[in-house]
Amino acid sequence: MNTYLALEAVVVGDDPTTSRVVEIGCVEMHDDHPTGRSFHSYANPGRDLDVAALQAKGLSTEALADKPRFGDIAYGLICVIRDRPVLVLDAERVSAIEREMARVVEQLKPAGWSGEYRLDQVCELSVLSQIGQAMGQEDTSIEGFCKQYVLAAPQRAGGSLAVARFTGNLWQSMLPEYHKWQAKHS
Template sequence: MQQIILDTETTGLEVKEGHRVIEIGCVELVNRRLTGRVFHKKLNPERAIDESALKIHGLSNEDLSNQPRFVDIANEFKAFIEGAELIIHNAPFDVGFLDYEFCLLDTSWGGIRACCLGIVDTLVLARRHHPGQRNSLDALCKRYGIDNSQRDLHGALLDAELLCEVYLAMTREQTSIFRNTDSNTQTQLGIEKYRPVAAGRSALKVIQASNEEKSAHEECLTASEKVSGSICLWRSQ
């Protein structure tokens, strides 16, 4: 199963006011494990950045003047997410902006949902897990014990990395998948890449339970039956 954790930064908060995407960050999971593949682009939005947005991500028009436009990276981006399930925090925001970018290219591109398998909104998941509580990315990092000390400003790739940890923690109670604590967030992705099983490898050794272990297991089942007042499911198989 391929999943892409995705985040964007924009020139402002309202896509209906013509604001644009200025940064896209993605990390890839396959079967809930990081592959090391990332997609990270900063973009020239060809319009002014709101002062309020600048305070959030710190990216100025001067910083982005020599960066590619969305049209220049659209095919590469589409290929990266195609056929994958997207994991996004507050998905309507990012999806709205990306749909607008695709629309500006050509209506034949369709929206981002035409490129991917589906979209999971981690804000919706967080509200189900933690109703009535703050569920911002920072709040979730604190709740799950995830180190977000590098997050002085928002950044699409860093936020995608943090969201990856949050998502796995919420859905599998796996609260720490990054081993490398280097301040360079790119190096945090070079972990646990897949290693194919060697051809002709011998079958895994099967270790049978000892008589003592079997006896202890039976005692646990008996105790469970006394508490529940019914036959244990394991004995009914």
């Protein structure tokens, strides 16, 4: 996988039924270098969210008020990731994106819609926390990965694009160990 996309979603809220993706960023990487191609958007959650949670992410309700709804950016995101290798840091982000996509599709109510949307149906999805766990890493948080691979944590103020770049750099750091692990387990 020489050229791939690193994807990050900023999610506000702890409850899966009420949490919302408020920012999404995707960076194209070739080996360990960003190509300069990216996708980035903020998303208006369409309702009030916990002010403290928003502030922790460096956002505010006012700053998101004039942004497009997730449904308005969903097609652009799908066009970017379709049939491409995509890396995501953890399964929680994947679930949050899938919930948002399911809400969008539910509003359209296509015939035969089951109410489920899976990101791996449109792209070649790899979740680094799951790969790390399979390789025996106990702590697959950002902090755990930073310690394991001696990486600087992404600046939260940099938002989704900073974490997406971190995800791409993390993958490059993981690759030698991953190839050894894969050779033993294939």
